[in-house]
Amino acid sequence: MSNLSRRNVLSLGVALGLVGAAGAVPGLASASAAAAGTDPWWAWDDEIDGIMAGILDNGGVPAVNTAIKPWVNNNHALPSGLPGDLSAYLTKTNKLPAWADRDKLRLAADFNRRKDTYLFMLYGLGSGIMSTVIPREAKSVYWSAGGADMKDRAAKTFTFGYDLSDLNAFEPSGQFVVTANKTRLVHAAVRHLLPQSPHWSAVADEPDRIPVSNGDILVTFHSLGTFVHKKMKDWRVPMTAAEETAFLHSWQVAIHLLGVRQEFIPQTWAAAYAQSEQVLTPILAPTFEGRELAEDLLGLTAQIDLGVTRGFLNEFVRYVLSDAIGDWLDLRRDYAAAALIRTGWPAYIAFREGLIPVMPVGFYLFDQLIRSIAMLFLNNAGSPTTTPITIPTGNRPGA
Numbered sequence: 001m002s003n004l005s006r007r008n009v010l011s012l013g014v015a016l017g018l019v020g021a022a023g024a025v026p027g028l029a030s031a032s033a034a035a036a037g038t039d040p041w042w043a044w045d046d047e048i049d050g051i052m053a054g055i056l057d058n059g060g061v062p063a064v065n066t067a068i069k070p071w072v073n074n075n076h077a078l079p080s081g082l083p084g085d086l087s088a089y090l091t092k093t094n095k096l097p098a099w100a101d102r103d104k105l106r107l108a109a110d111f112n113r114r115k116d117t118y119l120f121m122l123y124g125l126g127s128g129i130m131s132t133v134i135p136r137e138a139k140s141v142y143w144s145a146g147g148a149d150m151k152d153r154a155a156k157t158f159t160f161g162y163d164l165s166d167l168n169a170f171e172p173s174g175q176f177v178v179t180a181n182k183t184r185l186v187h188a189a190v191r192h193l194l195p196q197s198p199h200w201s202a203v204a205d206e207p208d209r210i211p212v213s214n215g216d217i218l219v220t221f222h223s224l225g226t227f228v229h230k231k232m233k234d235w236r237v238p239m240t241a242a243e244e245t246a247f248l249h250s251w252q253v254a255i256h257l258l259g260v261r262q263e264f265i266p267q268t269w270a271a272a273y274a275q276s277e278q279v280l281t282p283i284l285a286p287t288f289e290g291r292e293l294a295e296d297l298l299g300l301t302a303q304i305d306l307g308v309t310r311g312f313l314n315e316f317v318r319y320v321l322s323d324a325i326g327d328w329l330d331l332r333r334d335y336a337a338a339a340l341i342r343t344g345w346p347a348y349i350a351f352r353e354g355l356i357p358v359m360p361v362g363f364y365l366f367d368q369l370i371r372s373i374a375m376l377f378l379n380n381a382g383s384p385t386t387t388p389i390t391i392p393t394g395n396r397p398g399a
Contacts, residue, residue: 038263041215045188045259051085052188065390068182075172094181096170100253105170108250111243112165118237120370122228126320128297130223132290133325140211142289143200144190145392150296164254180257182389187212189391197395214260222276225251229269235349286328294329312337
């Protein structure tokens with residue numbers, strides 16, 4: 001498969017050192033963060049959290065959803081008809097931070113375009129399934145409104161990543177800045193709604209801790225950006241130092257736009273790896289909610305028959321994540337598929353990168369896998385060019 005286009009149903013796109021006015025940003029365990037008494041697990045998004053709580057309590061969410069629906073591109077004016085405090089808030093946040101480096105962001109977008117096939121597999125069958133063994137995330141997703149329709153939620157998550165990876169993502173004609181701000185509104189709504197669910201409270205490890213903290217968003221970033229960077233290094237996908245730095249920078253800007261405080265954003269890949277070992281690796285574990293979500297996600301591909309079997313999907317998840325995680329999720333083994341993946345995927349990468357002259361056996365099977373997942377989620381999104389984000393008004397039905 002040739003390079004995939006973001007504006008195409010087969011697109012990948014993907015679905016998280018600073019320089020400039022802000023200066024260097026220390027890591028999570030930095031002395032400055034400790035001195036300031038900050039803890040990402042107890043840091044949220046106070047201003048928008050208060051605004052969205054008021055809108056929810058006053059029944060104003062449907063009107064806000066109507067107002068923000070046509071608000072898509074970064075250069076679109078803020079929608080009219082918003083409550084005054086929400087409009088004032090978005091006026092401050094709907095822009096790139098002063099330290100954003102546009103040259104790095106453009107290089108990251110070009111890198112994403114050229115490596116989109118690997119990114120799609122890693123974000124879709126790696127990060128997407130990893131999220132189901134992140135207990136806090138799995139429980140929050142399952143008991144929120146989005147957990148009741150995983151096909152719809154997956155489509156929105158995937159298209160969020162497409163916006164981030166679009167060539168024009170951070171340009172005036174792109175969409176990611178607006179997409180991030182809409183997502184920030186959704187997070188604020190979930191923080192207000194989910195603690196009202198007795199089902200979520202019954203399974204939350206710390207019910208008094210509001211969900212979707214800065215720590216939770218950092219965990220999600222490491223399950224996406226840091227994980228993908230490490231796997232591409234492991235797979236020996238060619239990357240220049242400048243491309244690696246630019247890829248990190250795009251995620252730094254992305255999680256800033258989602259409300260992560262500057263002192264928690266890692267400055268380098270070394271700092272990101274160290275932070276990931278601190279906040280992501282130790283917490284991975286199976287849960288009832290996670291197994292249900294993983295089964296929903298992997299079962300969705302059965303709706304499109306392009307010759308890709310469920311056993312092949314199970315084994316690719318095991319290949320990307322580990323047999324331990326595959327066992328946690330009760331993924332049945334397919335040893336023939338496992339053997340093909342172990343030998344075929346490295347050859348697939350080598351052929352695509354021009355490192356071997358002969359197309360390997362199984363090349364088209366991997367292309368079919370990518371094609372089936374892309375067609376499933378992007379077709380369900382309803383639009384190949386816009387992330388359909390709406391603010392929820394409740395939790396999972398019955399929860």
